[in-house]
Amino acid sequence: MTVPIERLRNFGIVAHIDAGKTTVSERILFYSGREHRMGEVHEGTAVMDWMPEEQERGITITAAATYVPWRDCELQLIDTPGHVDFTAEVERSMRVLDGCVVVFCGVAGVQAQSETVWRQADKFRVPRLVFVNKLDRPGADFERVVSDIEKRLRARVVPLQWPIGQEKEFSGVVDLVRLKAWRWDEDDQGAHPIEIPLPEQLETEIEIARGRLLEAAAEADESLLERYLEGAELPNDEIVAGLRKATISGAIVPVLCGSALRNRGIQPLLDAVVDYLPSPIEVPPVEAMVIGGKKDGETVRIEPDPEMPFCGLVFKIATDKHGDLSFVRVYAGSLRSSDQLYNSREKKVERVGQILRMHANAREQIESAGAGAIIALPGLRYTRTGDTLYEKSRPVSLESLTFPEPVISMTVEPVSSGDRDKLLDVLKRLEREDPTFRSSENEETGELLMSGMGELHLEVLRNRISRDFRVEVRSGKPRVAYRETVSRPAARESVVERALGNRNVHGHVRLRVVPAAEVARVEVLWMAPAEQIPRVHQQAIVDALKAEASSGPICSYPVVNVRIAVEGGSVREGESHEGAYCQAAIQALREALQEAGPVLLEPIMRFEVQSPADYLGSIQGDLNSRRAVIQDMVVEGDLRILKGTVPIGEMFGYSTAVRSLSQGRASFGMEPDRYSPVPADRMPNLGY
Template sequence: MDYNPEHIRNIGIAAHIDAGKTTTTERILYYVGKIHRIGEVDDGTAQMDWMAQEKERGITITAAATTIYWREYQVNIIDTPGHVDFTVEVERSLRALDGAVIVLCAVGGVEPQTETIWRQANKYNIPRIVFVNKMDRLGADFEQDLEMLKEKLSAKAVPINIPIGEEENFVGVVDLIAMKSLIWNEDEFGAKFDIAEIPDNMLELAHKMREELMEAIADYDDELMECLLNDENPALEVVKRAIRKGVIHHDFVPVLAGSALKNKGIQPLMDAIVDFLPSPDDLPPVVGTHPKTGQEIERRNDPNAPFSALAFKIAADPYVEKLAYLRIYSGTLKIGGTYLNPRTKKKERVQKIFRMHANKRDELSRAFAGDVVAVAGLKSVATGDTLCDQHKPIVFEKMEFPEPVIFVAVEPKSKADQEKLNRAILRLEEEDPTFKHRIDQETGQTIISGMGELHLEVLVERMVSEFGVQVNIGTPQVAYRETITKSASARYTLDKIVGGRRQYASVTVAVEPQEVGSGVVVVDGLPQDSEIPVELRKSAIRGIEATKESGTIAGYPLLDLKAEIVDADFDEEQSNEFAFEMSASQAFQQAIRQAEPVLLEPVMKIEVVVPEQNLGDVMGDLSARSAQIEGIDHRSDGEVINAIVPLAEMFGYTTKLRSMTQGRGFFTMQFSHYRRLPPQREEKLLLKVRGYGKG
């Protein structure tokens, strides 16, 4: 297909877990001829879930990319995970995309992960459409889902089709643009449908809903407005043009109904993707900065402009070792081309360019502005890096990722396994910015941390299956943090003989609390004309950066504070980088001790869905786990409890909930924030950390 950016759509498909997102993607692949038999998530044959761990669990873990062609359009689809432990996959995919399809379960409606995805899409200004899936399920309620979109997400959500029947009577949809009904055949996997007149019993509702649609989009198109004022029926193209404008301006969210499992409603969804979601040309130029001057620079979606791209995902690959997924914003990417990574200041050479289909690929000789491709040969590129023309450099805004909330010790079973473990950890850290590791200074153990039990479980399984590492695994532990409650400063002077030479450095560090979620900010506050050489100042910063990973109460990493070097003294003969690093580190630690440090614990937002008869037992159990109940809603699939609860209290909750509800209850959990640990639990934790108790 010839390069035509107007006919490219870069989209993500995202949803709460079990909303049927991967099944929806499978149907899309089937109808465009990418696959010849429909895969099902439940039997482990879904094309987009290609990792062994995904086939086993029936959930999507990594964002798999595939390109399809529908009508005359090229659609690059990223299928993203719904499980909260893998939210970072959604975040980095949305950063690179132009539009999104949000899949809702017709029974559950807007669920916690839907809210998270919606916030992420708002953050990156992603135009979106909503597909209400599972209309065939018991308890499906399209009207309720529309209300939830408006109330919970403040979305201007308006249907462009409505379901004909619900639950087992769901047979098709009424197209509110063409005012026709689409009825799917039960055979032929839904590849064909009949276009018919709207059933008599739905005419009144259809006209009412179409009127609402016209009111919602009238302001976007003068011709449409004129037609409506003159009581004329607007042409289909005029209506579609107005919807498209509303979507691209983030003012309007079209909603469609269907059932991916029953093969109904997929073709209208595909039409909506190409008709209403933006092309790269529809969006404003992307903005970055010059790596040296910090000056703001724009890049237009133009294949002849200087090259720029964002590496939004790094993935281990069995054939080429490592793949970098790139969203190209400007210029042309060529095999053999050399491009700059401004973060590392290194040049990277492109060996191969691929168009991906889950874990299969087609080789390309070049790729243009607006496209999404995978590239082999890049040595030191990490997730969130910019790749650009070395003579016209640009840096795009860095991606921010949440801190891990859970950790576990891993021990190799042999010396040979230690080397494999080190290699596996480094590779997996390149892929996943929320996976981190450290070496415990006291025990020498390797500690890995991530976003939840499932996250770490999957990563350990990958170490075994992909890297051949045999490891023993400890019990998962909560990733506590430390912070300060007041401002303080301290000076430390290093003046002693080391290795026969006198070492001298004197540094003053001031610390002050910052707002929740701001991390640790380290600042060189010395005057620009200070006598202290730049190398020594950088060493002092390094000393603080290294020390912030271990607080003064129990050795947990520090959070939410600012550390500033406010004064320093040096000796031209006897000061060196080592002395300044040590002095700044010690001054920082002393300042932290004086700033009344406290322990913080991760608090999770949970949604628990239970049968009505079990509500009392479940509420009592949550209360015993120090949960704060935020609300209880009635839904067609049960009573819904929303609460926040300390992560430390949630270990083993899956088993407990199953036993209280005879297997009918389920819950979702996602990180909310860090908060101060209550004194009683802080005392208990410190006894455990210092070896006096079992917790």
Template sequence: MRLLLKPSYFTQSCRILFEKKFHTQVTAFSAKKVGEVIKDVERIRNIGISAHIDSGKTTLTERLLFYTGQLDQMHEVRGKDEVGAKMDFMELERQRGITIQSAATYVMWKNININIIDTPGHVDFTVEVERALRVLDGAVLVLCGVGGVQSQTLTVNRQMRRYNVPCIAFINKLDRTGANPLRVLSQLRSKLGHNAAFLQLPIGLEEHLEGVIDLITMKALYFQEPQGMKIVEEEIPEDLLSLAKEKRQELIEHVADADETLGEIFLDEREPTVTELQDAIRRATIKRQFTPVMLGSALKNRGVQPLLDGILEYMPNPSQVTNYVIDNSNEEEMKTVMDPERTDEKPLVALAFKLEAGKFGQLTYMRMYQGGLKRGDTIFNTRTGKKTKVARLVRMHADEMQEVSEAYAGDICALFGVDCASGDTFVTKGNMNLSMESMFVAEPVIAMSIKPAKNSDLDNFSKGIARFTKEDPTFKVHWDDDNKETIAQGMGELHLDIYAQRLEREFNCKVVLGRPRVSFKESLKEPVSFDYLHKKQSGGRGEFARVSGDVAPLPVEENTKLDFQDKTVGTNVPKPFIPAVNVGFRDYCEKGPLTGHRVSGVVFNLRDGANHPVDSSDRAFQHAAHGAMKHVFTHGEWQILEPVMMVEVNIPEEFQTAVMAGLNRRNAVPLNDMFGYSNELRSQTQGKGEFTMEYSRYCPVSMDTTEKLIQEFQESDEQGKKRKKN
């Protein structure tokens, strides 16, 4: 079903809601108010803009900044003026037309402060979305009106669910040919499992898109002038009135399913008032039991101001979100609810969620959850115990800073000179027992050798690698002693290529990347029992430790994890030595028996053992764990696992046969078979095809791949032994 494309005509009863002259007033008002310390927590919103790549997130954020007076002019991501969007301030972002780093900003709309984080859409930079959603109270899920729910949309939706983040869905790009919001709504319900309904209907579609119908107030809103500054409210066109009534009733039914109060009104067969309906939508949205769907086109300046109103109306303020802090003062960890009151009377709890190196040193982005922070305060890192005096406290507007003197619960701010890692908790003196759960960080799935093109650039290379690995927990670099080369690991080819370019641009160090290598893993097929005695009684102090138990495969959905279970009873293995067994087990799993890749998807069950009152030690039990794992390596049946990707290909229909044949030749989804696919797809589709790929899970490799990997490992091992002899 397609919505009517017929344009509607203006009536004499039209009422101008916003005029261009009003924008000047908004600009002045926002500039005056946006930096102030707001005491009322109800006047704060913390939201993220998240979506599949190329859904229009950054363009939408640009419009939000413009209509709230933070920008005097709007610029496009790949505009002809070559200025670029405000939030894509990195040179590489403007050159490639994609968002690489999440960027924070803030706006004022109707006297409410909205902190906004614009996140990347490409799967290679998914950690930026992960840590943003970890600290936000709500989000705008942007969906392409043509593409609908796409591969990365599924990932973003999963991340929102992980952190219990409520969202508004904004169906963007309704000006494009083939836009179909009804189909997108259907996908939102079927693919993502949302209880969702339209809050608006479009007036026209594609090139005829003029405005939206507000199903709550039952009014038509038209966006006039090139920049959409003049909003005209009219009665709903007659040809859309019956559809509007139908969709409003559908909206009420969906919200009534999620909200008890509106459910009672619905059962009484009473028409809810505008206020009753809005209140019910807010309650259901905050509980993540309903997703309001709004419409528009950010590029054509349609529907952005109503979205701002929706953020104020339906997204929670910090006091409406329950956040927990872990109290580690006792042996049993206790979770307590933090107080969101904007006062410094409560103990400070803040989470460092993003690190960024700037011209003034390391910039640490923090979300304040409890208490207050002022310039000159001393704060403590609960992980390291280090204390830091707060010298500078700023709020970020993309790459610009605004000095602030204080920040309170609910604020997102940034500090200089803080030595920490992403995910660290900061508190005030006397509260070192408090900490927060960090964010989820995915394991890298691809590796390449990396080295500076010139030996003279080695110092700059080391500085750049140290900075980037600290900023991005999914970018890892280590030295491979067997092959005598530095290995960089990341989430995809683009991820590593971006860091190679940043090393050249920001550290004047051109690098050479080797052939991409997949992060294979090795795992057991069946459980293997062990009973190993480590005994040494000649030459110095003796060593004695015995461990017995079994190593078993974990369920398929946990095949990327390593687990250790202490199932001992009694004191045959004294409790102080248990951690040493765990350390020995994990150390030995760094290199598997088949190809030297890391072992995963197994659990080490320690069931019994023995000790000596004099000769037992941590070292002895670590060696015993090594011996037990060596036994398991020898007697177990092992398999190799590889990352399998979810691939989405968008192509004109006439190329379908050739593209499907190409995917079948590549076995469709293993990452190891997808290198270089972008060039193949371009040649198959005359440059018209595009694809996205994201990690899905680890699965066993084929027999051919197993034999090939084992052969390569044996040849590499022999070469390594020869190098050592020479």
């Protein structure tokens, strides 16, 4: 970090797919001087979309970090994906950001993934700016989009700019704070905004919008409010200070506008990032839990002080043929090469080699990093996403990251049988990188299964296996990632007595299974007295139960929402044996799950379809045939927005279907909602 922490801005750019988010990022790189050539998504030359898969598809798949200078500040930027299949990339980025810019299409307005990223920003209390993009497009309407954000996202938005013209007439913006107007010249790629007179035809709009802006600024400061109510002229720097205070507190969301593709409006957006988004010392300190010692379990605040012991959160791991990179947000302290850190989960030492700053996929080695920095560390042996790294002098654990469970699966196998072990290794590496990806192997058939968040997610990972890791594979069709649970409590016990070599061994376990909606997967409670089951065998029995619960009694899908209580057993002097106890526990669990009314669960998705009114009937009919429950319909002019829930198993190939039904004019988005029991009349269709 080359600037004082108060001049640092950590922010991300988030949006629904195709709102122009990466084009905004590319213009930021160009106008800040970080890149000397303007990257274009449609040409496959975007710097931030560096993966071949991203360049071919024209979409962002993985969050990419960089840093740029602007004015006297340093901006650390993370460009995130917009497609719902990669929403975990947004989630983990949002966790470590101090602010964000939410990009909206000036034509489409609020879309399905717009709502998702807004909720993610709310979850982590991230201050934000709005950039209404694509105002040069046919159908663009700045006021409608602002109203849409207010109504659908329940936000108090305050325009800081007003567009000069819209659609093909869009030529510039009015700065409502300083009452200046700007246009951009295409001859120099918009590098130098040109000041022009305030448009007389916008006099009324400017007066009303500036009034809202002044009111919002004044409400954040009592002395400013008094002068505002007295009708006094407010200095621009005090207006900016009031708006900054209101933005950081979450009271308002400032709105800017432009057209990134036409090189209009990016420099004022960068100014707004500096003026209104917080530095690391202006957001509440993160909280951590003390590990060990007299204060074990106590909550402490981690102040962003470079003189304090180091504390950082690993929010992302990237893997390729060269190895793993652990992306770390530094919350306190400083780090130098050769330092030793401890991992909160494994309690093991990690030795720091190189310290890297990333510019998309380009690496820059630095000597040290302090509080507020976003860095990458290669070669960490034990670290996983969500782990805390800390100095020995202050052992703490930050709140980890949580991710949704996979909802679809497909089989995968190597083209060459000799590549099987290599494929298994690659799948495990991808699991480490992507917390929403799972791989498994059927012990009976040897079938390999990869599971993820959607068809595109699995397709991208399959292509990466071939392209990045040089393992040619074949894959099956996507299928639903079902889960299993129980509907009632049940108790069972099992005794294992057998000869092992020249001795008899004994194991006896008594347990109970209980439905537990609050438990994400399976939780094992140890209630057995030490005189009934030796404590030395406890961890092995718990591990055996969790492994067995990965294959349920109906059709071998993982068991979820179940609590297993190990209540007791018995000891036989000289014959008690760990393997026998594990075998008894497994047998008791199998019988208890069968007795507890097992239920097959299917993933249910929240969906949103936006369509012109002319196609509404056919789209509704198609959704009904897919077992969709339509919960709401919003009318916005000729646009109809359908919201509801639907089983994901009914939505394979829906992108093609909805395009066909609407002649390409409808769009849709989905995100995981919950797991729900499969209706009894559907079970025969599934072969059960």
